[in-house]
Amino acid sequence: MRALISNKxxxxxxxxxxxxxxxxxxxxxxxxxxxxxxxxxxxxxYSGNYAGHRFSTLDQVNTTNAHSLxxxxxxxxxxxxxxxxxxxVADGILYATGQDDRAFALDARTGRPIWLFQHQLPSDIRPCxxxxxxxxxxxxxxxxxxxxxxxxxxLDAKTGNIIWDVAAVDYxxxxxFTLAPLAVKNLVxxxxxxxxxxxxxxxxxxxxxxxxxxxxxxxxxxxxxPGHETWEGxxxxxxxxxxxxxxxxDPRTNQLFWPTxxxxxxxxxxxxxxxxxxxxxLLALDADTGKxxxxxxxxxxxxxxxxxxxxxxxxxxxxxxxxxxxxxNGFFYVLDRATGKLLSANxxxxxxxxxxxxxxxxxxxxxxxxxTPEGRTVCPGALGATNWMSPSFDSQxxxxxxxxxxxxxxxxxxxxxxxxGHAYYGSAYFPSDKAxxxxxxxxxxxxxxxxxxxxxxxxxxxxxxxxSTAGGLLFTGDAEGNFIAxxxxxxxxxxxxxxxxxxxxxxxxFAVDGKQYIAIAAGSSLYAFALP
Amino acid sequence: xxxxxxxxxxxSSFPISRRVLLSILLGLLALAALLSxxxxxxxxxxxxxxxxxxxKAGEFEFRINCAFCxxxxxxxGGRGPDLTRAHKRHGDSDADLFQNITQGIPGTVMPANGxxxxxxxxxxxxxWQIIAYLRSVQVQSPLKPIGNPAHxxxxxxxxxxxxxxxxxxxxxxxxxxxxxxxxxxxTVESLIESVRNPSQRLAWGxxxxxxxxxxxxxxxxxxxxxxxxxxGVTLNEDRFTLQMMDTTEQIHLFEKDKLRSIQTSxxxxxxxxxxxxxxxxxxxxxxxxxxxxxxx
Numbered sequence: 001m002r003a004l005i006s007n008k009x010x011x012x013x014x015x016x017x018x019x020x021x022x023x024x025x026x027x028x029x030x031x032x033x034x035x036x037x038x039x040x041x042x043x044x045x046y047s048g049n050y051a052g053h054r055f056s057t058l059d060q061v062n063t064t065n066a067h068s069l070x071x072x073x074x075x076x077x078x079x080x081x082x083x084x085x086x087x088x089v090a091d092g093i094l095y096a097t098g099q100d101d102r103a104f105a106l107d108a109r110t111g112r113p114i115w116l117f118q119h120q121l122p123s124d125i126r127p128c129x130x131x132x133x134x135x136x137x138x139x140x141x142x143x144x145x146x147x148x149x150x151x152x153x154x155l156d157a158k159t160g161n162i163i164w165d166v167a168a169v170d171y172x173x174x175x176x177f178t179l180a181p182l183a184v185k186n187l188v189x190x191x192x193x194x195x196x197x198x199x200x201x202x203x204x205x206x207x208x209x210x211x212x213x214x215x216x217x218x219x220x221x222x223x224x225x226p227g228h229e230t231w232e233g234x235x236x237x238x239x240x241x242x243x244x245x246x247x248x249x250d251p252r253t254n255q256l257f258w259p260t261x262x263x264x265x266x267x268x269x270x271x272x273x274x275x276x277x278x279x280x281x282l283l284a285l286d287a288d289t290g291k292x293x294x295x296x297x298x299x300x301x302x303x304x305x306x307x308x309x310x311x312x313x314x315x316x317x318x319x320x321x322x323x324x325x326x327x328x329n330g331f332f333y334v335l336d337r338a339t340g341k342l343l344s345a346n347x348x349x350x351x352x353x354x355x356x357x358x359x360x361x362x363x364x365x366x367x368x369x370x371x372t373p374e375g376r377t378v379c380p381g382a383l384g385a386t387n388w389m390s391p392s393f394d395s396q397x398x399x400x401x402x403x404x405x406x407x408x409x410x411x412x413x414x415x416x417x418x419x420x421g422h423a424y425y426g427s428a429y430f431p432s433d434k435a436x437x438x439x440x441x442x443x444x445x446x447x448x449x450x451x452x453x454x455x456x457x458x459x460x461x462x463x464x465x466x467x468s469t470a471g472g473l474l475f476t477g478d479a480e481g482n483f484i485a486x487x488x489x490x491x492x493x494x495x496x497x498x499x500x501x502x503x504x505x506x507x508x509x510f511a512v513d514g515k516q517y518i519a520i521a522a523g524s525s526l527y528a529f530a531l532p
Numbered sequence: 533x534x535x536x537x538x539x540x541x542x543x544s545s546f547p548i549s550r551r552v553l554l555s556i557l558l559g560l561l562a563l564a565a566l567l568s569x570x571x572x573x574x575x576x577x578x579x580x581x582x583x584x585x586x587x588k589a590g591e592f593e594f595r596i597n598c599a600f601c602x603x604x605x606x607x608x609g610g611r612g613p614d615l616t617r618a619h620k621r622h623g624d625s626d627a628d629l630f631q632n633i634t635q636g637i638p639g640t641v642m643p644a645n646g647x648x649x650x651x652x653x654x655x656x657x658x659x660w661q662i663i664a665y666l667r668s669v670q671v672q673s674p675l676k677p678i679g680n681p682a683h684x685x686x687x688x689x690x691x692x693x694x695x696x697x698x699x700x701x702x703x704x705x706x707x708x709x710x711x712x713x714x715x716x717x718x719t720v721e722s723l724i725e726s727v728r729n730p731s732q733r734l735a736w737g738x739x740x741x742x743x744x745x746x747x748x749x750x751x752x753x754x755x756x757x758x759x760x761x762x763x764g765v766t767l768n769e770d771r772f773t774l775q776m777m778d779t780t781e782q783i784h785l786f787e788k789d790k791l792r793s794i795q796t797s798x799x800x801x802x803x804x805x806x807x808x809x810x811x812x813x814x815x816x817x818x819x820x821x822x823x824x825x826x827x828x
Contacts, residue, residue, distance in 0.1 A: 081647070130647075375604065412595060412599075412604070414591075414592035414593075414595040414596050415592065416592060416596075422655065422658075423596070423654070425596055427596075428592075428595035428596040428599055428600075429600070430599050430600040430601075430603075430604075437748070437798075458771065459769065459770060459771055478770070478771060480769075480770035480771065481770070482770060482771055482772065484771070493771075493772075496771070496772055498770075
């Protein structure tokens, strides 16, 4: 039998740490978050580590035994709608969120509830795309939740009691929170949702102890600020650029790298001439102050709702400090983390909107890409070549794994006046009569070359993210309800389990009492799998 | 004996006042429910029907929220019915339309407003704008069949052989879609196209949260491990399994990795009925029959 822990790490020491931790349930300090890879039995941040890798160093489940995985427990939320959570696990307790701003703590071995919390939502909230939430942050003895009515809430990790509850902004204007926040030092970072409503996007940092807001970075610059000139007239006031996916943190430079979403209205450029900074960008922010160090805009003046809200992944290679993102616009970008300089951009799915690159190497739109009144077919479609589902980076294979969607849509303009709190798209999309049925794939990209090395084809596009593990495995789900283990080197499927509901979530791994589990949400249930 | 009675009386005075309070509360709740149900727009007529701008605003709302399935111009898409028909299967009144948009239609993929998981739900006003738009594009006179429905029925169950694969009102085959209500969902042009060139557009499953029913009538041919060749239509399929009906209407359930081969095709199993097989006149009669049964 192979060791539970990757042989790169001192396994015996770690097992002792694990055993002690279960008993003592130590506070989750910033130190522990920084060194998350030293306690692989836990999953302490949305992406598993600050670098965004969604990689587990556990290898008890591996390519030789994955075929014998079984479901160990199932937890049902008894709620409808998309279940998008990535659970956290700390010292044997699993913390996760559900639809309608539920949060809960479970015995990670059995799935039995320890506490349940549900935020009381007003009846007139404005969630864009379902009453969803993607998870919690944990720090000290608290877990942190962002809600659909734009509250930020700290809960007691042991009881689920509210410690503090702060309204970040007026939800009636279209603001909400759906992301899992990120805890850094004594701060909890939240990016706002609401790109469909003509909001003015921002990223907030709150004192974990008091709920006091420490800084706010507006993703649409106001008068007098650099970048303000990239907006026509007053369009900046309702310029969108939400920040609804969890970013990553580089302790070496104390910087957050946070991606932003579409300018508003999402599919109509008329009335907001200019690049529309900092929509569809990656922002490098000082973690203490929220000051902008650099930005890179993937899609300038977007007219296709191609949010850049995909988890970016930090990759260190020798003395090179890189950050990579598989973007919704169909390109895989690699940037220098120190400067934001673009190093490469390569298509990883079908793209028809660009034929050329600018002097920096950034793909630029051709004259066949803007939506028209009659409608114009563009690939990728409105839901993108990928979306918010997490990618994964496996340092053992050196590959970047992403869930790709192959679909093209007709984009047609549909002018709408701006009204506070009303949907504000400016355009519509739908599949062409002649379009092929949509399909999807898990693709393995070599970050060194930007080339796709292999793909595992899905019957239809999936909203599942990807987990890689030191056992040489990838885990992902599909729209037909399967949870699948694949060989990370070749993409060969090794095992699958039919969960009875489509996956709208990204998997994670943890261990309790020396047993490795892999967890995924599907339908209205959270599943945990392990060896028999 | 006395003391307990007094006690009982004392005790009972409290529940009475609570009961009164309760009934007042219940009354208030009922009133609130009544008020809210009337404001949640159980209006029987569109309050925007006389607003000339409503239909135009509704056209854009329709594009954003409805055209994905119902097509540009509400003429029906690959997934949703033609809404320009005066007769709609799930109700024609303003109140019916409002109800169908807000609540969805059970047993179909029509979702309740705001629950398809993509995009924002509409306000009541926006829904009334869409209804105003639908009225503006609605074909006013009920559709008059241009053919002879009685002869169409004879052809359907006889020489044209439609019923060997299609069912209407409980009679016929199972390999193709049930056509009992197809004419409320499709334009005459698309019905004709589906007969002349059935592979042009197979039924589409939905790829997103409403996908749950998936049958697209793809043609599938499998060779089993023992060499048996089977042809039919897919009932459902995922990455690892296949549920199919063969040409003798037997259902087969397969694990794909145990099959020797599997081939799916979007070329329909239905033959193309060109003019040498079916005259325009006879086709009009069959369409007239389908219109007739659909609008019963």
